[in-house]
Amino acid sequence: MSASQTLGGPSRCGRVLGPYLDKIIKNAVWRKHSHLVSACKSTLDVLESLSDSHTPDVASPLFGLSSSHADSLLQPLILALDSAYAKVVEPVLDCAFSLFSLNLIRAEIDRPDPSSNNTSSVYKMIDGVCRSAGLGEEAIELSVLRVLLSAVRSPEVLIRGDYLVHVVRTCYNVYLGGMNGTNQICAKSVLAQMMIIVFTRVEHDSMDLGAPFRRVSVAELLEFTDKNLNEGSSIHFSQNFINEVMDASASEGLTEKNTQLPINSSLSEQNGIGHMQTSNKGDEMNESTEGGSEIMEDGFLIFKNLCKWSMKFSSQEHPDDQIFLRGKILSLELLNVVMGNGGALWHTNERFLDAIKRHLCLSLLKNSPLSVMAIFQLQCSIFMSFLAKLRSGLKAEIGIFFPMLVLRVLENVLQPSFLQKMTVLKLLEKVSQDPQIIVDIFVNYDCDVDAPNIFERVVYGLLKTALGPPSGSATTLSPAQDIAFRHESVKCLVSIIKSMGAWMDQHLRLGDSYLPKSYESDTTENHLALNGEDGTAPDYELHPEVNSEFSDASTLEQRRAYKIELQKGISLFNRKPSKGIQFLISTKRIDGSPEAVAYFLKNASGLSGTMIGDYMGEREEFSSKVMHAYVDSFNFKGMDFSEAIRFFLRGFRLPGEAQKIDRIMEKFAEGYYKYNPNSFTSADTAYVLAYSVIMLNTDAHNNMVKDKMMKSDFIRNNRGIDDGKDLPEEYLGALYDQIIRNEIKMSDESSAPQNKQASSSNRLLGVGGILNLVAGKQTEEKALGANGLLIRHIQEQFKEKSGKSESVYHAVTDVAILRFMLEVCWGPMLAAFSVTLDQSIDRHTTSQCLQGFQHAAHVTAVMGLQTQRDAFVTSVAKFTYLHCAADMKQKNVDAVKAIISIAIEDGNFLQEAWEHILTCLSRIEHLQLLGEGAPTDASFFTVSNGEIEEKTPKPLGFPNLNKKGTLQNPAVVAVVRGVSYDSTTVGVNTSGLVTPEQINNFISNLNLLDQIGNFELNHVFAHSQRLNSEAIIAFVKALCKVSMAELQSPTDPRVFSLTKLVEIAHYNMNRIRLVWSRIWNVLSDFFVSVGLSENLSVAIFVMDSLRQLAMKFLEREELANYNFQNEFLQPFVIVMRKSSSTEIRELVVRCISQMVLSRVSYVKSGWKSVLMVFTVAAADERKSIVLLAFETLGKIVREYFSHATETETMTFTDCFRCLITFANSRSDSDVSLNAIAFLHFCAAKLAEGGLVCNEKSKVDCSFNPVGDADASDRHTFTDKDEHTSFWVPLLIGLSKLTSDPRSAIRKSSLEVLFNILRDHGHFFSNHFWTGVFNSVVFPIFSSHSDKREKQVEDQEYSPASRSLHSEGSTWDSETSAAAAQCLVDLFVSFFDVVRSQLPGVVSILAGFIRNPVQGLASTGVAALMRLASDLCNRLSLHEWKEIFLALKEAATSRVPVFMTTLRSMDNIEVPDNAQSYANVETSSDHMLTNDELEDGNLQTARYVVSRIKCHIATQLLILQVVTDLTHPESLSVDNIVILQGIFSFISSHAHELNSEKILQKKLPIVCSILELSEPPLVHFENESYQNYLNFLQKLLADNPSVSEEMNIEAELVVVCQKILQIYLNCTGSHSAEQNSANLRVLHCNVPLGQAKKEEFGARTSLVVSALWGLSGLDTESFRRYVSQLFPLLVDLVQSEHGSGQVQRVLSNVFQSCIGPIIME
Secondary structure (H helix, E strand, C coil): CHHHHHCCCCCHHHHHHHHHHHHHHHHCCCCCCHHHHHHHHHHHHHHHHCCCCCCCCCCCCECCCCHHHHHHHHHHHHHHHHCCCHHHHHHHHHHHHHHHHCCCECEEECCCCCCCCCCCHHHHHHHHHHHHHHHCCHHHHHHHHHHHHHHHHCCCEEECHHHHHHHHHHHHHHHHHCCCHHHHHHHHHHHHHHHHHHHHHHHHCCCECCCCCCCCCHHHHCCCCCHHHCCCCHHHHHHHHHHHHHHHHHHHHHHHHHHCHHHHHHHHHHHCCHHHCECCCCCCHHHHHHHHHHHHHHHHHHHHHHHHHHCCCCCCCCCCCHHHHHHHHHHHHHHHHHHHCCCCHHHHCHHHHHHHHHHHHHHHHHHCCECCHHHHHHHHHHHHHHHHHCCCCCHHHHHHHHHHHHHHHHCCCCCCCHHHHHHHHHHHHHHHCCHHHHHHHHHHHHCCCCCCCHHHHHHHHHHHHHHCCCCCCCCCCCHHHHHHHHHHHHHHHHHHHHHHHHHHHHHHCCCCCCCCCCCCCCCHHHHHCCCCCCCCCCHHHHCCCCCEEECCHHHHHHHHHHHHHHHHHHHHHHHCHHHHHHHHHHCCCCCCCHHHHHHHHHHCCCCCHHHHHHHHCCCCHHHHHHHHHHHHCCCCCCCCHHHHHHHHHCCCCCCCCHHHHHHHHHHHHHHHHHHCCCCCCCHHHHHHHHHHHHHHHHHHHCCCCCCCCCHHHHHHHCCCCECCECCCHHHHHHHHHHHHHCCCCCCCCCCCCCCHHHHHHHHHHCCHHHHHHHHCCECCCCCCCCHHHHHHHHHHHHHHHHCCHHHCEEECCCCCHHHHHHHHHHHHHHHHHHHHHHHCCCHHHHHHHHHHHHHHHHHHHHCCCHHHHHHHHHHHHHHCCHHHHHHCCHHHHHHHHHHHHHHHHCHHHCHHHHHHHHHHHHHHHHHHHHHHCCCCHHHHCCCCCHHHHHHCCCCCCCCCCCCCCHHHCHHHHHHHHCCCCCCCCCCCCCCCCCCHHHHHHHHHHHHHHHHCCHHHHHHHHHHHHHCCHHHHHHHHHHHHHHHHHHHCCCCCCCCHHHHHHHHHHHHCCCCCHHHHHHHHHHHHHHHHHHHCCCCHHHHHHHHHHHHHHHHHHHCCCCCCCCCHHHHHHHHHHHHHHHCCCHHHHHHHHHHHHHHHHHCCCCCCCHHHHHHHHHHHHHCCCCHHHHHHHHHHHHHHHHHCHHHHCCCCCCHHHHHHHHHHHHHHCCCCHHHHHHHHHHHHHHHHHHHCCCCCCCHHHCCCCCCCCCCCCCHHHCCCCCCCCCHHHHHHHHHHHHHHHCCCCCHHHHHHHHHHHHHHHHHHHHHCCHHHHHHHHHHHHHHHHHHHHHHHHHHHHHHHHCHHHCCCCCCCCCCCHHHHHHHHHHHHHHHHHCHHHHHHHHHHHHHHHHHHHCCCCHHHHHHHHHHHHHHHHHCHHHCCHHHHHHHHHHHHHHHHHCHHHHHHHHHHHHHCCCCCCCCCHHHHHHCCCCCCCHHHCCHHHHHHHHHHHHHHHHHHHHHHHHHHHHHHCCCHHHCCHHHHHHHHHHHHHHHHHHHHHHCCHHHHHHHHHHHHHHCCCCCCHHHHHHHHHHHHHHHHHHHHHHCHHHHHHHCHHHHHHHHHHHHHHHHHHHHCCCCHHHHCCCCCCCCCCCCCCHHHHHHHHHHHHHHHHHHHHHHCCCHHHHHHHHHHHHHHHHHHHHCCCCCHHHHHHHHHHHHHHHHHHHHC
């Protein structure tokens, strides 16, 4: 041992070389290897004298030694390798391994120039190592692999170019021709590790990374192939073999590198091979760049050669050569290793990316037809690397390979290869686990017009697999294989929806906040966490500059919509070409010109070639133009005829109809001749030849044709077609040979039949040619042959697509894209999960389905897709089988757990779906109660329907479900029998019994439900505190709906959800006010609805629950000016208003009373609702409710009034309204009177100034009484400066109470109203007083006057239909007098403030005066006189004018209606035997009776007489008032005119009445019959003229100047004339003018009756006054009027029955007035 340590001398290389050289000497055969032995000995001698140099030779291949010494020291090793003697070679290999592992050899190795003899020693040594692999020794093979791997691993040795390929090829050969399976596995492992080393260096562009290389996993390497080579522990041995080499190089080399780094750096600087050293920061940029390029060149060369080796096929002589097949598979495996470990280089380096497209994709294409399973698996693995790492750069290629490798196998449901399909499903499982890949596939393919719908087809393919082969179809699958497929496909679907959810959560950042309308792109770190097992970020994020762009969801939506429309049009075209083109034009997918349509037919993918040919062959004008444009788009210049026709027909298939073919070939011939005019004499020649070629193609390649056309036949058939000449036979013969050898294949021709659906789908996706390539699987190694053309065509497709704008890779971060993905996949997923969950009994599979439901519900809920979300949630709810518990299984219990999980995890987004979940929870609780034997909720209710009580047994508890008699219990029977899922009640129809077996199943299933504890059940409700604002609203709505269904059950009402409502209301009571207000809006509607339930017990329970909540809520402090308490108590108000149940209304009043009196200090805004409840109670028909409410209200007003008005000033208003309603109550007058007294009390409180006012509490004091139709016409105002606005409801309420039909209430309210106004009016402003009069005072009188006038008008227009006034409908005289007196007192008291209201007051009094009721008129006269007397000196002339105008209106307004009433007398016929008026007057013994008039006429006559009397009395009262009010202070010219008009109108009206001769004739008779006194018509006339005359005389006397100005004297004369004429007419005297004819008339004195005598007596005084008035005129004035007066005076003299008094006054007139004039 000590001797061996001294061998080799002091140098490091010597210490390594010495022992191995000694071993070579010992193992060598002296005679045979004498030269080798001597070389070894001499080398040992040299080493003894050599030591490591401090200035080493950088050109030396051995560390620390000079270049000359190094070459000589390596020479023995080279000789030993050349000896090919195993015992000698073995130590050399061990020595070489040590040298490479210790980094003692430094060199750049490449194949030497053949012309140069300067070959390095290291090259010779490694070349010898490679040759040693062929010695046939197992140990030698392993040693060679060890040396080569360590050489490649060494950072000091750069094996370049072809020589690196040679090293790889050596290991390749060891694998293919290895002595045993272990060596072959080692060879494969070494190759894989070499690929990792080489391409890792390529990735980093450096020889030494400063970190260990990734180790190859031998077990993973054997995943697809060579499992048969495993000889016991071969895999373990191989893994250790790799680890040994890598560990030796890593540990030893790293130490040396660290210790000798300065030396290495100096060497690299001198030799310029910086690529062999560590890429430290001190390296020059040009060196690293140069070294990097060399390293990348080597990697590129290796990659290219691997692709070439993978495309090698066995020779035709040895088609079954397995060596080639194993080599191909090994190449694919190494490519899989390269791609699986690939990094950023493949994205950033265009050369490498292009190498993948040119070489690797071509390899996949060429190997795709092979049926070798390992090749298919490797292709799928490589393709997975494409998807995971290179999808942005290989968009077009992936779009080709996905249908070819994946979809083709996935969609084969009936006869798939089990291993192939399982491989595809495993691939899809990996794909689906990467969220970004899933999204990218959809964005870049399903939303790309020119790409296949990969995502959609994957989902539907998985659905078909999950559903299995259709029933009745023939399949090659065994049941076990079918089940495996189903489970795996469901697993993939679950992974897809799970990945979509993960991607969504990542981009929405649900953990922090949910911002559905403001999405932000995440950082690269977030993506790393979700993509791939090794954390590799998506390729477009690492290298966004490579052929990618970010797109928003709206753009992609437009693209997808365009694609869907286009595919719809293409699909329609493939069925009905004309309709398809019409649809595409109408939707503006293509232009309507023939050229645009032709371009579309030529370039669009997915079109049926057969349909294109049929369409272009049609005779329609547009189709013909399209065909012409299609042909014109080809350029046939320079093409051979055969080539041209192939080129032309590759896009479509000629139709079967000869005429269509003829039209197409004719146009083709024209186009060909146009570009090649020298080929034929005319286009006719091309036409005939084209037709002939088509016939030849059909004849030659149609198996149905037995007698084939010979070349001679073809030549003969085409003689003379060139304008009578023959085409050259050589030309025709060559054309014949081309057609025979190579068939003209048209579009849509396929060698393998496919089902119609798949064929149509592939055609739409444009991948039909690719699937044709792989449809006919090759079972043996052979050249592709005819497929070569197709492969070239696919390569052209790659190039074509890569140049299109659509090939740009789109990246999206907008989660809205998931909406479109869900539209595609939600239906298939729902079907797959539902069917599998329903049919499967495997716990793992059903668990997968439920996970799928959960993830789908999560995604659809967050994305706001209501229909889809509800579909998934409903499906899970149905699968719980809670509606038919007897059929439950473990999977149904798992469904219950799933739905609870959905509720907790996605509660913020469930919205309407909450109803299904809460329904399930309700049913769980019901079943658990049955299992515990607890009594049902129905036992606490008393059903109101007696018939149900009789037919339905009372619910009982179930202490033991096995107890005898339980089978007949309706509750258990109902549950066991079950109902449909949508049924809201259980046990509606409980007829029929159940079997003991069903009961046992039910009991066992109840035991299953024990897995769902109360904690899980209640957790959903407790979790409601964490729901967001929108979610809690939806949750409450759903719970209300479920509770409503529970409570409305006719046979089994339940309160589970109701109690939970109370719980969640308590849980969420601390939410912010705005949210709580929205929650309570929902709860309020619910409590109202149930509180109005017909089931009294349910309603009582609900109202009690509401009371409990209200008590809790009132404990929360509420600040001033908030309204939450009021909102909370609103349900009590609504139920109180709408409930028809006395019990409920009384309960509401009691609840409110209890709450208020016990929480009086907490009530703030709630006073409004409290008082509203009492207001409704006040109007209740039940006296007990009224008394109960008034008792509480009285206590509030007396004891807690300060609390009620402390924070809410509007309480005054509400309190007033409530008391007014009590005052209006008909149930008890004492309550009404007490309410009025409380109103007086409240008014006093208000006047005391106890009301707290602030700016926010100011209310609109608008005197606009509710329900007053004329309110809009009255004056309204707002008093913002004082709290006087709160008087409004009080005053208006009292004002309305004055109309109460009860006399005591009217008087009391009237008294209180005016007392309040009188006592507290000094608080009111002028503006407020205006409102008081307009909205409070005046309406009192106007309403009653309107009623009276309406009744009078009705009776006057239709006196026969008059009715008696109902008692209390209008005021009685006493009330009217009091009201008028109060009005005058109030007006006089506050005259200075309210004098502007004088017109209204006077109008009211005038209304009293003109009232036909005598007492009211007297009241009005008295009030007006008092008003005038009290304000006489304070009224202005204008105000007097207002009074006079009111009186004038009173005098004139009723006259037209009165005259209409008089006309009704015209229709009354008096008895014919009645004597004349005079005779009746004089015959006292003849009396008329009532029988002589009809009843209707009698009633009318009585009414007319009454109306005449009332009318006269009213007019006389007006005359009295006008006369009394005529003071000097009130007279002005305007006022005199008004007064004169009043006197003139009444006088004329009185005279008109007395001029009614028929009336005068009928009245005495009617009055005699009715035994009534006659109306004082004469008195009315006399009084009116007398007052008029007095007014004029007084005016002349007191105001001469005004009288002169107004010519009052002339008016006086006119009045006197009328008086004299009336008197003369009464006496029957004729005027002097009538006797002007000097005819002598004989007059006889006829005695007058008593009536006439009385009339003359009544008129005498008026005539005397008139004559005295005339005599009072001065002479000059009398002279002016004497011509008018003299005839009248003469007639008076001639009057037969003139009074002596008249004669005396008349004599005086003649003496004092006429005499002087005559005497002159």
